[in-house]
Protein backbone atom coordinates (compact mmCIF):
# COMPACT_ATOMS: atom_id res chain seq x y z
CA UNK A 1 0.00 0.00 0.00
CA UNK A 2 1.28 3.40 -0.83
CA UNK A 3 -0.07 5.83 1.74
CA UNK A 4 0.78 9.48 1.23
CA UNK A 5 -0.24 12.19 3.66
CA UNK A 6 -0.96 15.49 1.89
CA UNK A 7 1.84 17.37 3.67
CA UNK A 8 5.29 16.19 4.62
CA UNK A 9 5.37 14.42 7.99
CA UNK A 10 7.56 15.83 10.76
CA UNK A 11 10.58 13.59 11.19
CA UNK A 12 11.17 12.51 14.79
CA UNK A 13 14.39 12.18 16.78
CA UNK A 14 17.01 9.77 15.36
CA UNK A 15 16.38 7.36 18.26
CA UNK A 16 12.67 7.06 17.42
CA UNK A 17 12.00 3.67 15.73
CA UNK A 18 9.54 5.29 13.32
CA UNK A 19 12.11 7.70 12.01
CA UNK A 20 13.53 5.68 9.05
CA UNK A 21 10.06 5.03 7.64
CA UNK A 22 8.93 8.66 8.04
CA UNK A 23 12.20 9.93 6.59
CA UNK A 24 11.76 7.66 3.57
CA UNK A 25 8.15 8.79 3.04
CA UNK A 26 9.12 12.44 3.38
CA UNK A 27 12.01 12.07 0.92
CA UNK A 28 9.78 10.37 -1.63
CA UNK A 29 7.31 13.22 -1.29
CA UNK A 30 10.10 15.78 -1.77
CA UNK A 31 11.13 14.02 -4.98
CA UNK A 32 7.56 13.82 -6.29
CA UNK A 33 6.75 17.42 -5.48
CA UNK A 34 9.93 18.77 -7.06
CA UNK A 35 9.44 16.55 -10.13
CA UNK A 36 5.92 17.94 -10.49
CA UNK A 37 7.31 21.48 -10.75
CA UNK A 38 9.36 20.43 -13.79
CA UNK A 39 12.20 22.87 -13.08
CA UNK A 40 15.18 20.75 -14.06
CA UNK A 41 16.18 19.95 -10.49
CA UNK A 42 16.85 16.26 -10.02
CA UNK A 43 17.11 15.71 -6.27
CA UNK A 44 17.94 12.05 -6.84
CA UNK A 45 21.37 13.35 -7.78
CA UNK A 46 21.60 15.26 -4.48
CA UNK A 47 20.71 12.80 -1.68
CA UNK A 48 22.00 15.11 1.06
CA UNK A 49 19.87 17.99 -0.18
CA UNK A 50 16.84 15.74 -0.46
CA UNK A 51 17.27 14.49 3.12
CA UNK A 52 17.54 18.07 4.37
CA UNK A 53 14.52 19.29 2.40
CA UNK A 54 12.53 16.41 3.90
CA UNK A 55 13.64 17.48 7.37
CA UNK A 56 12.43 21.06 7.06
CA UNK A 57 8.92 19.77 6.22
CA UNK A 58 6.58 22.79 6.41
CA UNK A 59 9.33 25.17 5.28
CA UNK A 60 9.77 23.01 2.19
CA UNK A 61 6.02 23.22 1.55
CA UNK A 62 6.25 27.02 1.85
CA UNK A 63 9.11 26.98 -0.65
CA UNK A 64 6.97 25.05 -3.13
CA UNK A 65 4.27 27.72 -2.82
CA UNK A 66 6.89 30.38 -3.50
CA UNK A 67 8.02 28.51 -6.60
CA UNK A 68 4.41 28.42 -7.81
CA UNK A 69 3.95 32.15 -7.18
CA UNK A 70 7.10 32.84 -9.20
CA UNK A 71 5.88 30.59 -12.01
CA UNK A 72 2.64 32.57 -12.26
CA UNK A 73 4.24 36.02 -12.10
CA UNK A 74 7.44 35.52 -14.03
CA UNK A 75 6.17 36.69 -17.41
CA UNK A 76 5.12 40.08 -16.00
CA UNK A 77 8.17 40.37 -13.76
CA UNK A 78 10.50 39.64 -16.64
CA UNK A 79 9.18 42.66 -18.53
CA UNK A 80 9.26 45.00 -15.54
CA UNK A 81 12.66 43.97 -14.12
CA UNK A 82 14.75 43.23 -17.24
CA UNK A 83 15.33 39.64 -16.17
CA UNK A 84 17.25 37.72 -18.80
CA UNK A 85 16.25 34.12 -18.05
CA UNK A 86 13.73 33.11 -20.67
CA UNK A 87 11.75 31.06 -18.18
CA UNK A 88 11.35 31.01 -14.39
CA UNK A 89 13.02 27.65 -13.79
CA UNK A 90 16.27 28.86 -12.27
CA UNK A 91 14.45 31.20 -9.92
CA UNK A 92 12.04 28.40 -8.99
CA UNK A 93 15.00 26.14 -8.20
CA UNK A 94 16.40 28.88 -5.95
CA UNK A 95 12.98 29.18 -4.27
CA UNK A 96 12.80 25.43 -3.60
CA UNK A 97 16.27 25.47 -2.02
CA UNK A 98 16.34 28.84 -0.26
CA UNK A 99 15.48 27.70 3.27
CA UNK A 100 17.42 24.44 3.25
CA UNK A 101 19.64 26.03 5.93
CA UNK A 102 16.77 25.61 8.39
CA UNK A 103 17.93 21.98 8.56
CA UNK A 104 21.05 23.16 10.40
CA UNK A 105 24.69 23.86 9.52
CA UNK A 106 26.50 22.15 6.66
CA UNK A 107 28.34 18.92 7.38
CA UNK A 108 27.55 15.57 8.91
CA UNK A 109 24.46 15.15 11.06
CA UNK A 110 25.13 15.63 14.79
CA UNK A 111 22.93 15.68 17.88
CA UNK A 112 22.93 19.45 17.48
CA UNK A 113 21.14 19.24 14.13
CA UNK A 114 18.02 17.77 15.65
CA UNK A 115 18.14 20.45 18.37
CA UNK A 116 18.60 23.23 15.82
CA UNK A 117 15.74 21.97 13.68
CA UNK A 118 13.43 22.18 16.67
CA UNK A 119 14.17 25.89 16.88
CA UNK A 120 12.97 26.29 13.30
CA UNK A 121 9.69 24.40 13.62
CA UNK A 122 7.02 27.12 13.35
CA UNK A 123 6.33 28.14 16.98
CA UNK A 124 3.34 26.47 18.60
CA UNK A 125 2.84 29.60 20.65
CA UNK A 126 3.39 33.01 19.10
CA UNK A 127 6.79 34.29 20.15
CA UNK A 128 7.96 37.88 19.88
CA UNK A 129 11.77 37.99 19.58
CA UNK A 130 11.69 41.33 21.41
CA UNK A 131 10.12 41.87 24.79
CA UNK A 132 10.16 45.12 26.76
CA UNK A 133 12.74 46.50 24.35
CA UNK A 134 15.11 43.57 24.91
CA UNK A 135 16.08 40.81 22.51
CA UNK A 136 14.78 37.48 23.78
CA UNK A 137 17.34 34.72 24.19
CA UNK A 138 17.49 31.11 23.01
CA UNK A 139 16.69 30.00 26.58
CA UNK A 140 13.63 32.31 26.61
CA UNK A 141 12.34 30.68 23.44
CA UNK A 142 12.91 27.15 24.74
CA UNK A 143 11.06 27.97 27.99
CA UNK A 144 8.25 29.80 26.16
CA UNK A 145 7.56 26.91 23.79
CA UNK A 146 7.55 24.31 26.57
CA UNK A 147 9.85 21.88 24.74
CA UNK A 148 10.38 18.48 26.33
CA UNK A 149 13.76 17.97 28.01
CA UNK A 150 14.82 21.62 27.73
CA UNK A 151 18.18 21.07 29.47
CA UNK A 152 19.19 18.42 26.95
CA UNK A 153 18.06 20.67 24.09
CA UNK A 154 20.12 23.60 25.40
CA UNK A 155 23.15 21.36 25.98
CA UNK A 156 22.98 20.00 22.40
CA UNK A 157 22.72 23.55 21.07
CA UNK A 158 25.68 24.65 23.15
CA UNK A 159 27.74 21.80 21.70
CA UNK A 160 27.13 23.40 18.31
CA UNK A 161 28.23 26.80 19.60
CA UNK A 162 24.72 28.16 20.18
CA UNK A 163 24.72 29.54 23.71
CA UNK A 164 21.48 29.86 25.73
CA UNK A 165 21.97 33.61 26.09
CA UNK A 166 22.27 34.32 22.36
CA UNK A 167 19.47 36.41 20.88
CA UNK A 168 16.93 34.04 19.30
CA UNK A 169 16.62 36.21 16.23
CA UNK A 170 20.36 35.89 15.51
CA UNK A 171 20.06 32.10 15.50
CA UNK A 172 17.07 32.15 13.16
CA UNK A 173 18.89 34.47 10.81
CA UNK A 174 21.86 32.15 10.51
CA UNK A 175 19.88 29.86 8.21
CA UNK A 176 20.75 31.98 5.15
CA UNK A 177 24.46 31.39 5.80
CA UNK A 178 23.78 27.67 6.29
CA UNK A 179 21.86 27.58 3.00
CA UNK A 180 24.96 29.01 1.34
CA UNK A 181 27.32 26.54 3.03
CA UNK A 182 25.11 23.53 2.23
CA UNK A 183 24.59 24.40 -1.44
CA UNK A 184 28.08 25.62 -2.27
CA UNK A 185 29.75 22.17 -2.58
CA UNK A 186 26.93 20.99 -4.86
CA UNK A 187 27.36 23.77 -7.42
CA UNK A 188 27.39 22.41 -10.95
CA UNK A 189 24.68 21.64 -13.51
CA UNK A 190 21.18 22.10 -12.12
CA UNK A 191 22.39 24.15 -9.14
CA UNK A 192 24.68 26.71 -10.73
CA UNK A 193 26.47 29.56 -9.03
CA UNK A 194 23.72 32.04 -9.78
CA UNK A 195 21.12 29.77 -8.19
CA UNK A 196 23.33 29.51 -5.10
CA UNK A 197 23.73 33.29 -4.82
CA UNK A 198 20.04 33.96 -5.30
CA UNK A 199 18.95 31.28 -2.83
CA UNK A 200 21.40 32.38 -0.12
CA UNK A 201 20.63 36.09 -0.49
CA UNK A 202 16.91 35.99 0.26
CA UNK A 203 17.30 37.83 3.58
CA UNK A 204 19.18 40.85 2.27
CA UNK A 205 16.47 43.02 3.78
CA UNK A 206 17.50 41.67 7.17
CA UNK A 207 21.16 42.32 6.37
CA UNK A 208 21.96 38.64 5.84
CA UNK A 209 24.37 38.51 2.96
CA UNK A 210 26.27 35.19 2.98
CA UNK A 211 27.16 35.36 -0.71
CA UNK A 212 28.83 38.70 0.00
CA UNK A 213 26.88 40.66 -2.61
CA UNK A 214 27.94 44.26 -2.84
CA UNK A 215 24.83 46.26 -2.03
CA UNK A 216 26.02 49.72 -1.28
CA UNK A 217 27.81 50.18 -4.53
CA UNK A 218 25.30 48.66 -6.90
CA UNK A 219 27.35 46.96 -9.58
CA UNK A 220 27.02 47.75 -13.21
CA UNK A 221 27.90 44.23 -14.30
CA UNK A 222 24.69 42.85 -15.66
CA UNK A 223 24.98 39.36 -14.19
CA UNK A 224 25.56 40.62 -10.65
CA UNK A 225 22.79 43.13 -10.97
CA UNK A 226 20.51 40.35 -12.08
CA UNK A 227 21.43 38.21 -9.08
CA UNK A 228 20.48 41.16 -6.88
CA UNK A 229 17.19 41.59 -8.71
CA UNK A 230 16.36 37.92 -8.43
CA UNK A 231 17.31 37.89 -4.74
CA UNK A 232 15.04 40.85 -4.14
CA UNK A 233 12.29 39.12 -6.01
CA UNK A 234 12.72 35.97 -3.97
CA UNK A 235 12.83 38.00 -0.75
CA UNK A 236 9.58 39.78 -1.60
CA UNK A 237 7.81 36.54 -2.51
CA UNK A 238 9.19 34.92 0.67
CA UNK A 239 7.76 37.67 2.84
CA UNK A 240 4.47 37.76 0.98
CA UNK A 241 4.04 33.99 1.34
CA UNK A 242 4.89 34.13 5.06
CA UNK A 243 2.45 36.98 5.73
CA UNK A 244 -0.34 35.11 3.95
CA UNK A 245 0.27 31.62 5.26
CA UNK A 246 1.87 32.15 8.66
CA UNK A 247 0.48 35.59 9.38
CA UNK A 248 -2.98 34.70 8.06
CA UNK A 249 -3.23 38.07 6.27
CA UNK A 250 -5.36 38.75 3.22
CA UNK A 251 -3.72 39.67 -0.08
CA UNK A 252 -4.07 43.47 0.34
CA UNK A 253 -3.01 43.48 4.00
CA UNK A 254 0.05 41.36 3.27
CA UNK A 255 1.10 43.83 0.56
CA UNK A 256 0.54 46.86 2.81
CA UNK A 257 2.76 45.19 5.40
CA UNK A 258 5.39 44.43 2.79
CA UNK A 259 5.38 48.05 1.58
CA UNK A 260 5.93 49.23 5.15
CA UNK A 261 8.92 46.90 5.55
CA UNK A 262 10.52 48.15 2.34
CA UNK A 263 9.91 51.82 3.25
CA UNK A 264 11.57 51.28 6.61
CA UNK A 265 14.75 49.88 5.04
CA UNK A 266 16.30 53.27 4.43
CA UNK A 267 19.79 51.82 4.70
CA UNK A 268 19.38 49.92 1.41
CA UNK A 269 20.07 51.73 -1.86
CA UNK A 270 16.97 53.28 -3.39
CA UNK A 271 17.57 51.33 -6.62
CA UNK A 272 17.08 48.04 -4.76
CA UNK A 273 14.08 49.28 -2.83
CA UNK A 274 12.46 50.40 -6.04
CA UNK A 275 12.89 46.90 -7.49
CA UNK A 276 11.21 45.51 -4.42
CA UNK A 277 8.34 47.93 -4.97
CA UNK A 278 8.04 46.72 -8.55
CA UNK A 279 7.66 43.16 -7.29
CA UNK A 280 5.02 44.36 -4.83
CA UNK A 281 3.16 46.14 -7.66
CA UNK A 282 3.18 42.97 -9.76
CA UNK A 283 1.96 40.92 -6.79
CA UNK A 284 -0.78 43.50 -6.27
CA UNK A 285 -2.09 43.07 -9.81
CA UNK A 286 -1.95 39.30 -9.56
CA UNK A 287 -4.15 38.68 -6.53
CA UNK A 288 -6.65 36.51 -8.35
CA UNK A 289 -4.11 34.25 -9.98
CA UNK A 290 -2.56 33.55 -6.56
CA UNK A 291 -5.72 32.52 -4.73
CA UNK A 292 -5.81 28.79 -4.17
CA UNK A 293 -2.14 28.73 -3.17
CA UNK A 294 -2.83 29.57 0.48
CA UNK A 295 -4.66 28.18 3.43
CA UNK A 296 -4.19 24.54 2.56
CA UNK A 297 -1.18 22.44 3.22
Ligand SMILES: [Fe+2]
Nearest residue numbers: 098099202203
Ligand atom coordinates in the same frame (compact mmCIF):
# COMPACT_ATOMS: atom_id res chain seq x y z
FE1 LIG B 1 14.62 32.24 4.95
Ligand SMILES: [Fe+2]
Nearest residue numbers: 062098099238
Ligand atom coordinates in the same frame (compact mmCIF):
# COMPACT_ATOMS: atom_id res chain seq x y z
FE1 LIG C 1 11.67 31.41 3.42
